[in-house]
Amino acid sequence: MKRLRQLSFRRPPAEGPAAVVVGGGLNALGVARSLARANVAVDLLAGSRDMPAARSRHVKFRRYDDSRSENVVDALADWAARYPGLRRPLILTEEEKVAAVSEQRTRLEQDYVLLLPSEDTVDRLLHKDRFHAAAEAGGYAVPRTRRIRSVADLDSLSTLVPPLVIKPAGRQPEFLAHFPRATYMDSIDAARDRLQHMLAVSDDLIVQEWVGGDDSTIYFCLQCLADDDRDPVSFVGRKLRAWPRQTGGTARCVAAPEAAAVLAPITTRFFREQGVVGLAGMEYKWRADTQEYVMIEPTIGRTDHQEEVATLNGVNLPWAAYRQALGLDAPRTMPVAPVRIWKDPMADANAAAAQTEIARPAASSARVVDALWRRNDPVPALLDLCDRARARFTRAVGRVS
Incomplete structure (x- = not known):
């Protein structure tokens, strides 16, 4: 090693x-x-x-x-x-x-x-309740949401239709040390009971109506936005698996050109209204009953977990950001065929173990690219294998002793 x-x-x-x-x-x-x-x-x-x-x-x-x-x-x-x-x-x-x-x-x-956008824009869009208010005011489709700051706010849950999802409203490492980033609740009573425990750790939570659909109905638009009227560099993709399922981060994803004509303009319009520049992204979920894409949450001022899927499919957003920082024109996008699937190997393995089949798989011609392994950059994957082998050995020795 x-x-x-x-x-x-x-x-x-x-x-x-x-x-x-x-x-x-x-x-x-x-x-x-x-x-x-x-x-x-x-x-x-x-x-x-x-x-x-x-x-x-x-x-x-x-x-x-x-x-x-x-x-x-x-x-x-x-x-x-x-x-x-x-x-x-x-x-x-x-x-x-x-x-x-x-x-x-x-x-x-x-x-x-x-x-980066202005400090006020960063604060507003990193706070889920303030983002929700901004999106709702702009006429965008968003889940109905209630902010919970004390036990007295629990009565507002009766205005929502379950199932529900509970999230911290802002950046709360203390909360995440005790609870997941998103908690699915199938009833108002269950949500109320869970919130009683959560309020002991955080006084700034949100509860949203759950948007139905499996993980493969989650889409995202990743962008690099200039500070003028030039079109942003955009990439639209969709998840194939998430971990934990339904409420977790991206485990496997692919390009979604079929949704780009709708999601790229919506995302651009919202971000321009909010004064966003630089790297950003928006997650959506397709709501079948109303036939619309629902905004879930933005990424502001940084790359997304699965950002490399864009590069693998010909849209190099980090390079676009680098060139923008130097005052240069954005690089040309170079569509790739067949399309590439990006996977987080550990998260994808966990998701596959829980549910083998993908509800809406990518085209059979798509090529899977492991986020860790690259032939021309092998050390991250090789050392990860060594780390996991050592951890298994340590656990085995512990059981024997």
Whole structure:
């Protein structure tokens, strides 16, 4: 394993300054590989060398203490001191870091190009209740929602039609240490009982009516938006599997050109109304009974977990953001055939074990691409295999002893 960690590959000469990417997960790994395709060097700030992106041959890794989200600002300031006078594009991959950078942007703007909307826009769209209000005011289809801040608010649940889903309204690491990001409830009484426990941890929750349909009815539009009237770079896809099922993140997804003509304009219009620039995305769910796409929640100021599916299908959004930061035109999109399916290997395996069949599978010609494994960048996948083998061995030894 130590020899694997020490494997190094020579970086090709890059054009322009290195992009600075914050985060170490599969999201950041996809960003690094997307930028490498465009011959862009990547400086990566992450919390551990053991994270997938930190193991990639495409990055120059720097560790920082990410135990608190605000630490990223000090880390970025320290990193910039190594390159005085050089202002470089910054790409974020984690929601908590978006909030921290947005709140302290004046410390960083001299050294980094921050592709962020205004602080008010970031705060509004990262808060689920405020996003819901903005979308509802604009006439967009959204699930009916109630904000729960105390036991007194539980009476408002009677105005909703179950099943329901409970979520934290904003960024709440303390809540997520005790509860999942989304909790499905099949009745108002069950939701009320669950909320009684949740309110002991958080006083800012939302409850929404559940939009029916399996995971393959969830769509997303990923974008890079300029600060003028130019059309954004857009990619529309749909999930094939999620983990946990129904309420979890993307486990497997594919391009959805059949929905692009509808979802790209809707997403563009909403984001422009809200003053969004840079990297963003919107998740939708197809509601069969009303024959419409319902807005679920946005991604603001960062890449999405499955962002690389766009690059694999010819729409390199991290490169578009990099070029935008340098004042250059967006790269041309290059449609790929057959289409590529992106999968998170562990999440996809868990989802497949729970439900083997995909309700609406992709075309049989589609090619599956593993988010970890690449022939020209093998170390993230190989070390992941080593880590899992070591964990299984440790568990086996523990059982024997």
